Amino acid sequence: YSYTRRSRAEANFHRISDAVVAHQTLVQNADDLLNRPAAIFPVSLATWRDGQRNDNITTADHGPHWRALRHNLTAALLHPSRLGSHDPLHHEAAQALIADLSARGSQGAEVIIRGPISTALFALATRLCFGDLMDGSQRRVMGRVVRDSMAAVAALNPVFDGSALSKLVNWRGFRRISALMDRQAELYLPLIEARRQLSQSGRHRDQALGRTYVDSLLDLRVPVDGDAIGAAGRRALRDGEIVALVFEFLGAATGSAATCVEWTLAHLIDQPEVLEKLRNEIHEKVSGTGGATTLSSSILSGMPYLDAVVIESLRMHPPVPLTLRSAHDEGAKAVGATTVPASGLRVLFSLGDIGRDNRSWTDPDEFRPERFLPGGEAEDVGPLPGRKRIRMMPFGAGHRYCPGVAMGMLHIKCFLAALVHEFEWAPSPEECSGSVDSAFLRVMKKPLRARFTRRT
């Protein structure tokens, strides 16, 4: 296994960059790695209000409460059987992106693509959460607050280990996170109340959007005090908990997918032959649907080359570069630890290193989607690792793997297909650096700037 002490920030962690050890710990000893280390996750600390802990799925400890929250999100929105019902929303989001770009110029105009992609994805995420209760300017304000909150968490994370000293050193960042959480509550609570009113009047079900995430959270009953058997009864979520869950949803459903679309487009512009091959596949499907400009989830799921392009991009640039666990007993032994603190050993998995391990991949630094096609070296590899082996894990692994994998993949493919189908792309004369920010999300350090022309 590989365990390197890289920086002061990571000094207290066992760092895993090796797919075999990741498999031994996260899959074979999954039951010993059920939680993320609580202390390093400032969101959970920042959400303690008036003695109440307002956990979201990411911060909740494994147990009945976590299970209820995760199951609710999956059943309400993320399950593949539910995703098809969002096709009209995907269509409108992709059309909004196309219209936004078209309004920015014609024939070889330049654009920094991150803004329009994030705006379109954020609009989609807010509709899934709140329905159509917001206008564009409310969305812009909310988008800024969510982005600032993610950035504030990212700025704190690297040096925050939960100790009294680190709390002292980070007090400014900590205060900023608290203020941003208050701001989020101010923005979300009136909308949550409006959904509650709609729900009580029974009108929310008549809307074309169906049941939103907030509707599901208002209906949800969680076990009292995390009681597994439920003997103590069940309770509704507090408003503070709903705010924390909405923040998690909006952040998760926007940033990672936007980051992946940007990286993927950068590779496609760099390799026109891959872009052309992808365009041909999309063109074939579009012709088969009578020329629809946005492809439904079922059509998108039948496009092997699009799949391969997106998975290759996620292998090379997992938008969430690290994931964390606190390991106990066998899980800690599997990483070679001899002493394990009572709170668990902190283990950090480097998803970027795992996807580029040259013992698992031929020319790992080359963007080569063909490796995921039949006959390729990774024809059986998908976005989630199998039980037998890990070769890449952009959505994590073990009990806490990302529940949004199907939605994330669908949003990325839907936006990418629209961008490739509707526009010609060429590099900007001002080259992008391609290097990365090592923040919460591994975004391109210098945002992708490209020239585009609407196809006729």
Ligand code: HEM
């Ligand atoms: C390209 C898109 C996405 C990527 C790359 C991504 C990646 C990840 C990763 C690496 C983790 C940590 C997994 C682990 O610790 O093993 C995670 C967790 C999580 N993700 Fe995603 N994600 C994406 C989209 C989404 C979406 C669309 C949602 C929901 C709307 C979502 C919700 C979550 C939640 C709730 C967790 C915490 C799970 C738990 O602790 O049980 N993600 N994601």
